[in-house]
Amino acid sequence: MTTPSVQCDLCGCDNLEIISQSDRHQQALDTGLCLGCGLVMHVPVPSEAEVNEYYASRYRQDYHGESQPSERRIMRAWKNAERIHAQLKPALNGVDTVFEVGAGIGCTVKKFETEGFKATGIEPNHDFNAFTRQSLFANVDNVNLFDLEQTPKTDLLLLIHVIEHFSSPRKALTHMRELIHDDGLLYVECPNVTGPFATYDRMFHYAHIYNFSPKTLQASVEQCGFKLVECFSNDDDPDLHMLFKKCDVPKAAVVSADHADWVRARIKQHNVLSYHARPSYLSKRVRKVSSYLMEYMKAKDFVADLLGRLKKADS
Numbered sequence: 271m272t273t274p275s276v277q278c279d280l281c282g283c284d285n286l287e288i289i290s291q292s293d294r295h296q297q298a299l300d301t302g303l304c305l306g307c308g309l310v311m312h313v314p315v316p317s318e319a320e321v322n323e324y325y326a327s328r329y330r331q332d333y334h335g336e337s338q339p340s341e342r343r344i345m346r347a348w349k350n351a352e353r354i355h356a357q358l359k360p361a362l363n364g365v366d367t368v369f370e371v372g373a374g375i376g377c378t379v380k381k382f383e384t385e386g387f388k389a390t391g392i393e394p395n396h397d398f399n400a401f402t403r404q405s406l407f408a409n410v411d412n413v414n415l416f417d418l419e420q421t422p423k424t425d426l427l428l429l430i431h432v433i434e435h436f437s438s439p440r441k442a443l444t445h446m447r448e449l450i451h452d453d454g455l456l457y458v459e460c461p462n463v464t465g466p467f468a469t470y471d472r473m474f475h476y477a478h479i480y481n482f483s484p485k486t487l488q489a490s491v492e493q494c495g496f497k498l499v500e501c502f503s504n505d506d507d508p509d510l511h512m513l514f515k516k517c518d519v520p521k522a523a524v525v526s527a528d529h530a531d532w533v534r535a536r537i538k539q540h541n542v543l544s545y546h547a548r549p550s551y552l553s554k555r556v557r558k559v560s561s562y563l564m565e566y567m568k569a570k571d572f573v574a575d576l577l578g579r580l581k582k583a584d585s
């Protein structure tokens with residue numbers, strides 16, 4: 271089945287094949303594969319206003335109006351921030367300022383600050399902002415990306431599990447490029463739709479408007495005026511981790527139509543049975559369940575210790 275109603279954000283082609291008609295909760299959601307380049311996206315792509323409306327109502331529903339994230343969430347976010355800092359550290363010579371778009375509760379901004387960087391960020395949701403500023407002491411403002419003036423302000427821009435949520439990654443990346451100093455860096459993380467991270471029938475959901483392969487992520491970022499410096503992930507990882515450098519905007523994007531066939535084959539390779547029959551699945555699952563329990567017990571102490579240290583450092 272094809273539909274001409276969407277123009278691909280990456281290659282501009284309107285030849286999309288519908289590859290799924292339901293989301294991970296079996297609700298109706300059409301997902302299209304661009305036959306011009308292999309980018310996977312909602313059909314139709316929701317507008318920015320629709321995306322904002324979704325987050326305004328959905329976010330409250332997910333957290334029941336809580337103003338403080340759970341200890342497990344904080345511990346995970348902090349450990350993730352430590353992993354990101356360690357991964358990027360060898361490439362950060364000359365980097366002084368760090369700016370995160372979609373900073374969440376603010377752990378990554380704070381981690382980079384504790385490592386000596388001038389670190390700030392923006393986060394459109396305000397539910398956890400009091401916690402971010404008063405308990406983490408992180409410099410994260412409630413500002414929408416497109417409301418930021420387009421003047422260079424950072425040596426390194428972080429985009430962690432954010433690019434898949436934009437109505438147009440091209441528009442967002444073009445805007446963000448202007449916030450980065452010449453020769454500055456852009457670090458992007460997002461799910462890998464061609465990695466075996468989920469079974470096919472649980473793969474898609476509304477919040478992820480775009481689903482990237484390693485190639486379509488690289489091409490989407492590079493066509494907006496960046497060059498890949500290092501890819502920390504491989505084709506089978508559940509998430510993509512890529513570091514780019516700001517450069518001139520290329521005249522034409524290089525994408526291959528053959529890539530759509532590769533993306534389709536990778537997405538469909540894990541049906542429910544083969545996914546759960548993977549030799550590593552069961553042992554991984556057992557480890558995961560026991561680590562959840564350990565994590566729950568450990569998180570309380572971890573967060574009390576962390577917030578105590580940050581408070582001491584701030585006073």
Ligand SMILES: [Zn+2]
Nearest residue numbers: 278281304307
């Ligand atoms: Zn395309």
